Amino acid sequence: MPSESYDAVENFLRDVDVQISCKLGLDSVNEELRAHIEDRMEFYQEYGLDGEEACRRAIRDMGAPDVVGLELNQSHRLRTAKPLLFVSLALMLTGFAGEMLGLGISWDLADMISDVLYLKYYFWGLLVLLATARFGYPFLLKHTKGVCIVSLTSLAAVGSIWILTGLFPGVLDKITSNAPYFVHRLLGAVSNSSIFVGAVQLAVPVGAILLYRRRKDGYRGFWLLFFWQIFLVLLSGRNFWLGSTYIPVLLLLLACLGISLYLSARGEFRIPKGRGMAMSILSFCLLLALWAAPKWDRVKEALELCVNPDTRAPVTTAWDDSYNNVLIRELLGRARAFGEIELAGEELVRYGTAQWYYEDGPGNWNDGRETASVSGSLERYVETRMQHLDEPALRDILPQHYMENYRTAWWVLRYGWVPALALMLLVAALPVIALWTAFRIRNGLGRLVSFSAGLLFALQTAFYLLEGFGFQFGGFPNLPFVAEGFISITGSAMLAGLLLSAYRFDTVLEEKKEPKIISSGSGR
Amino acid sequence: MDRKMMAASTSMLLLKLLEEEDLYGYQMIRRLEARSDNVFSLKEGTMYPVLHALEEEGAVESYEKTAENGRTRKYYHLTKKGQRTLGKKREEWEAYEKAVRAVLEGGASFAF
Numbered sequence: 001m002p003s004e005s006y007d008a009v010e011n012f013l014r015d016v017d018v019q020i021s022c023k024l025g026l027d028s029v030n031e032e033l034r035a036h037i038e039d040r041m042e043f044y045q046e047y048g049l050d051g052e053e054a055c056r057r058a059i060r061d062m063g064a065p066d067v068v069g070l071e072l073n074q075s076h077r078l079r080t081a082k083p084l085l086f087v088s089l090a091l092m093l094t095g096f097a098g099e100m101l102g103l104g105i106s107w108d109l110a111d112m113i114s115d116v117l118y119l120k121y122y123f124w125g126l127l128v129l130l131a132t133a134r135f136g137y138p139f140l141l142k143h144t145k146g147v148c149i150v151s152l153t154s155l156a157a158v159g160s161i162w163i164l165t166g167l168f169p170g171v172l173d174k175i176t177s178n179a180p181y182f183v184h185r186l187l188g189a190v191s192n193s194s195i196f197v198g199a200v201q202l203a204v205p206v207g208a209i210l211l212y213r214r215r216k217d218g219y220r221g222f223w224l225l226f227f228w229q230i231f232l233v234l235l236s237g238r239n240f241w242l243g244s245t246y247i248p249v250l251l252l253l254l255a256c257l258g259i260s261l262y263l264s265a266r267g268e269f270r271i272p273k274g275r276g277m278a279m280s281i282l283s284f285c286l287l288l289a290l291w292a293a294p295k296w297d298r299v300k301e302a303l304e305l306c307v308n309p310d311t312r313a314p315v316t317t318a319w320d321d322s323y324n325n326v327l328i329r330e331l332l333g334r335a336r337a338f339g340e341i342e343l344a345g346e347e348l349v350r351y352g353t354a355q356w357y358y359e360d361g362p363g364n365w366n367d368g369r370e371t372a373s374v375s376g377s378l379e380r381y382v383e384t385r386m387q388h389l390d391e392p393a394l395r396d397i398l399p400q401h402y403m404e405n406y407r408t409a410w411w412v413l414r415y416g417w418v419p420a421l422a423l424m425l426l427v428a429a430l431p432v433i434a435l436w437t438a439f440r441i442r443n444g445l446g447r448l449v450s451f452s453a454g455l456l457f458a459l460q461t462a463f464y465l466l467e468g469f470g471f472q473f474g475g476f477p478n479l480p481f482v483a484e485g486f487i488s489i490t491g492s493a494m495l496a497g498l499l500l501s502a503y504r505f506d507t508v509l510e511e512k513k514e515p516k517i518i519s520s521g522s523g524r
Numbered sequence: 525m526d527r528k529m530m531a532a533s534t535s536m537l538l539l540k541l542l543e544e545e546d547l548y549g550y551q552m553i554r555r556l557e558a559r560s561d562n563v564f565s566l567k568e569g570t571m572y573p574v575l576h577a578l579e580e581e582g583a584v585e586s587y588e589k590t591a592e593n594g595r596t597r598k599y600y601h602l603t604k605k606g607q608r609t610l611g612k613k614r615e616e617w618e619a620y621e622k623a624v625r626a627v628l629e630g631g632a633s634f635a636f
Binding site for chain 2: 016028029031032033035036038039040061062063064065067068071072074075076440442507
């Protein structure tokens with residue numbers, strides 16, 4: 001193209017760009033308009049016009065650049081997923097308020113500051129949410145491969161630490177004996193099984209990206225996702241006996257199943273849809289078997305505890321979770337529509353000490369071989385409770401350290417069914433709005449990452465609500481933004497932030513795809 | 525053709541073209557001109573905001589292909605939502621056309 005023509009085209013594009021307020025992703029818009037002008041120039045040149053005249057006419061045919069720019073400005077702009085942002089913040093506020101109430105309201109300024117500092121992870125969560133919403137998707141687009149490598153390396157590092165501490169107990173203490181305090185805190189967090197929930201929250205979108213990047217390579221994407229899940233299931237194995245990884249593993253497997261079914265149904269793979277779906281289901285079944293088979297007895301016990309806790313409540317090793325399931329089901333049946341459940345003082349004592357079940361009720365402690373009073377853990381529990389339950393309150397009935405797990409049940413008992421259902425509706429709104437937002441995203445990668453986030457929220461919420469009704473299976477998942485810890489709120493905030501970010505930049509940033517070469521010339 | 529009338533029907537016409545096959549912007553302009561005997565000759569740059577708005581609505585999706593001459597072209601593909609939108613727009617247009625024709629041809633009779 002002659003330099004005068006080149007300048008004229010670039011001037012036209014510059015005049016268009018001036019009218020577009022969001023300057024991100026303008027290269028793509030310019031490229032499209034430039035290609036159009038060049039096509040039109042070729043057309044005029046075929047009719048015998050020289051390059052300069054062809055260029056002049058091609059630019060004239062485009063219309064006034066300011067009008068084109070102003071009209072493009074209507075669609076080329078950043079967007080805010082307001083419903084999702086509102087629900088996330090409302091849930092965060094609800095969770096924070098719940099924690100504050102749980103700590104007990106004190107109007108003393110020093111106490112309030114102390115409580116707020118204790119709950120600083122909520123402020124951290126808010127920061128992560130806003131930062132991810134602002135920078136998350138552009139960063140992911142730019143460093144997709146890097147994100148996968150860093151995630152893999154991080155989980156491998158965590159796995160190595162777990163294996164090391166498993167094989168050589170105490171070795172880390174020796175190595176880090178002179179290390180600063182924060183190193184000990186960090187290693188302590190990494191060695192804790194509760195980190196696994198956060199790991200899964202971040203691993204699922206990474207798995208989705210791995211599958212998406214290889215979706216056109218036959219079965220390679222499926223294999224990558226399959227091995228990614230195996231890797232995580234093996235990581236969970238270190239703490240298998242705790243049962244606290246049961247729900248995170250199920251979250252992982254179900255979310256990955258949903259993701260691969262979704263991509264199959266959309267016809268994103270080169271293989272037929274039906275085969276993709278069959279592969280997804282087969283992978284899920286194989287992974288489920290791989291996870292459950294080695295410790296089937298324990299998984300079966302957890303299932304029994306969930307479905308029929310009466311059979312597990314008398315067994316010493318699992319009595320507390322089983323008893324909680326029994327107690328929750330008993331009390332929810334007596335809750336009112338509005339206001340606190342009505343229990344007489346004597347009833348509160350009987351519930352608070354478990355006397356109603358183990359001594360006066362059907363609870364047959366240790367199959368009747370010993371009474372509750374001579375059994376170690378229950379005896380300690382009952383005696384400790386009795387010392388503090390002279391004038392018991394409702395809060396004393398549920399074990400205090402489980403309050404975060406039974407947040408919805410607590411609302412039913414404390415405020416009544418109607419307020420509790422309002423809370424549950426708000427909680428359920430998060431996954432519904434998250435998925436609704438995800439389906440409005442047009443960029444493939446952004447939509448898939450957002451879908452995986454929405455799906456995770458849906459699964460976490462479903463498991464939590466189910467367990468809150470006395471159907472605990474293994475451990476509780478976190479309830480996004482409402483019942484959280486430091487690690488899990490980081491995961492939830494990153495998921496919601498990624499969703500907000502993918503939606504925000506959807507119309508201005510496009511994922512870079514390898515363009516296909518076609519035999520061209522057609523169409524003119 | 526009057527620009528306002530043209531603008532109102534541009535998105536429907538573009539969707540109709542994409543119903544048949546995936547096209548890039550310049551191809552759509554040429555098809556419109558050819559099929560309408562140059563009646564539909566809009567300012568070409570103004571088609572892209574319409575296409576981008578349709579993409580934002582989810583009525584069309586885009587992907588890139590590079591031609592042999594090295595020029596990267598952005599192709600548009602009609603989605604299922606776009607098919608529904610096209611159906612709706614077509615119905616609206618037919619109702620509008622019928623009403624205009626009725627008025628021009630002397631008007632419909634009304635019962636009072």
